[in-house]
Amino acid sequence: MGQDRRRRFPKSRGVPSGHHLLLGLLPGLIWLWHFRRQDAWEPEPRSAVARVFALGCASAVLILHLRPRAETLLPLEPGLRLELADAFLVTALLEESAKLLALYAAVRWDREWDEPMDGVVYGAAAGLGFASFENAVYLSFTADPTLLVGRAATSTLAHACFSACAGFLAGLAKLRGGRAAVPMFLAGLALATLLHGSYDALLLARPGLGLAALLLVLPASLVLTSLALRWARARSPLYHPRG
Numbered sequence: 001m002g003q004d005r006r007r008r009f010p011k012s013r014g015v016p017s018g019h020h021l022l023l024g025l026l027p028g029l030i031w032l033w034h035f036r037r038q039d040a041w042e043p044e045p046r047s048a049v050a051r052v053f054a055l056g057c058a059s060a061v062l063i064l065h066l067r068p069r070a071e072t073l074l075p076l077e078p079g080l081r082l083e084l085a086d087a088f089l090v091t092a093l094l095e096e097s098a099k100l101l102a103l104y105a106a107v108r109w110d111r112e113w114d115e116p117m118d119g120v121v122y123g124a125a126a127g128l129g130f131a132s133f134e135n136a137v138y139l140s141f142t143a144d145p146t147l148l149v150g151r152a153a154t155s156t157l158a159h160a161c162f163s164a165c166a167g168f169l170a171g172l173a174k175l176r177g178g179r180a181a182v183p184m185f186l187a188g189l190a191l192a193t194l195l196h197g198s199y200d201a202l203l204l205a206r207p208g209l210g211l212a213a214l215l216l217v218l219p220a221s222l223v224l225t226s227l228a229l230r231w232a233r234a235r236s237p238l239y240h241p242r243g
Helices: 002-008 018-037 046-071 080-107 116-142 147-152 155-176 178-205 210-239
Strands: none
Touching: 018 046, 018 116, 018 147, 018 155, 046 080, 046 116, 080 116, 080 155, 080 178, 116 147, 116 155, 116 210, 147 155, 155 178, 155 210, 178 210
């Protein structure tokens, strides 16, 4: 398990160097361009999206320092209980909470967040910022740039989808308000944690099950994100009617 945890977020070299950080940003920025393009009716300002992305990166720095402390709370005995606690609580819940915190810190009171589509885009931006810094850390640890190619289509995209789903529900909570706001926000966090934890548990905790994470959890996350995008896009004219 110690090796697995280092694979989740290597710690031996600390904050990555400048060129590792620049390379690590590339896959995330490409996906960020893709997600922002989905908001064709009323695109979010580049400055707001960039702000969420940057704070998503900062949330990964926060996790880099918090994770060793959180690991001290894990069960001591090796086994399934330790693996599940590590995947769902220390990794998924902690990281998804940090990404939602980044999202809210960046645009919670921004008037531009005024339709359901915005939550998906901003959520994806937070996840991609987190994944970009994480990519840079892995690159610093392995010194293997080809690692970014595989991560671009797997964990980077997965982070975007997990946070896009959470951002979608957080956006509905913000727009609708009332008594349903807190339960809807918590439902978004729970959904992202469930997807993320399942992905991690299959990919890293149990040898031989990594393919299930890529063939089951990642496609399921993509489908949920696509459904959220389609639903939100169809309602954009209701929030921004034209002529």
